Amino acid sequence: MDFLIQLFDKTIIGMIYSYFYHNMHNNMSEIKIICLAGATGSGKSALAAKLGHELDGVVINADSRQFYADFPIITAQPGPDETALCPHLLYGCLPATQKMSAGQYAQKASACIDEVLRQGKIPIVTGGTGLYFRALMHGIADIPPVPREVRQKWQEQCRELGSHALYDSLRNLDPDYAAKIHPNDRQRITRAMEVAEATGKNLTWWHQSQSGKRDLRYLYLGLGATLKELEPVLRRRIDVMLDNGALEEAKAALRHCADPKAPGWSGIGCAELFRALAGELTIGEAKDLWYKNTRAYAKRQLTWFRGEPDLRWIEKDNYNGILRMIKNLTITQG
């Protein structure tokens, strides 16, 4: 009996030891890139720029909206204060008519990371788009682009027949994926249908054959902030953005692209100001809606990041602690 207990103990100790051993070797030492996530308004941009300055790093965008060139103010892209501190990549480089995607992002960001590492600097990937972080760090299925006609066809089908009808078809084509999503989820249902038609393989097949996973040694940090803390910040930020010319920015963007359905216009703040400019809402109503949507978005982000197993929460007030942790874990020679 004693023998068995001893054996059991040894096994447990062995498991614990190997867990830490692997963690130390795979995640903790030789960290080469820093990922800084957090809800909108939590102060990522300022912190990232400061860290970039301190550590000789380069900030790389991980925010789907901050790609859009027409909306630097409304999407809270890093301003002169930040860009003066260190180089910033992948900000403000997309026209409102063009779409970004998680796969495209992973490729672009990956290329940027390689370049930054080649320069012997530290990539600091910063943003609020959880899916982009995941695509970058864990890879994403290597699905070829779906032709526009195919995509449009399924969107129309969904509109005409309803999502439930398409869901029934999907259950035949891809029962496993259908089981994971809801019959009301038009976006995921149409996506599954278009991929199946365009590639001849269903999404489950693609997800299982996932490639593009890189062996990135990353430190995944989440800037902690509760919704309660964020609320006043987000409320105030809207006024600050308007003072800084958000409305003029939207007007100017309208000259480049007047289609409210264009990818660039779907951002929070952009959509509300578009409706205000169209006379559909007063500025006051637009502001209220803008705030509501921003708050709801921050809440969704918190839900996402809370569920990320390898994310470590950090406190914004503890700058020196953050710096010390990063320096301990980072080998800078690239």
Add this chain to the structure above:
RNA sequence: GCCGGGGUAGCUCAGUUGGUAGAGCAGUGGACUGAAAAUCCACGUGUGGGCAGUUCAAUCCUGUCCCCCGGCA
């Protein structure tokens, strides 16, 4: 003061030939594999303005009082 409309969930409102009520939005939690600032899911006890009356039973009918909106004075 008179006439009319109204007071129902945090907000906007629906409904009940009288059998104690439900949508949207908001809120909370959650999901998330190429639109992700997107898309979607789950969660609904509220002195039905107060009081009194009719009734087996009132949020609904009657009376009365209070409050809001519009019109007339």
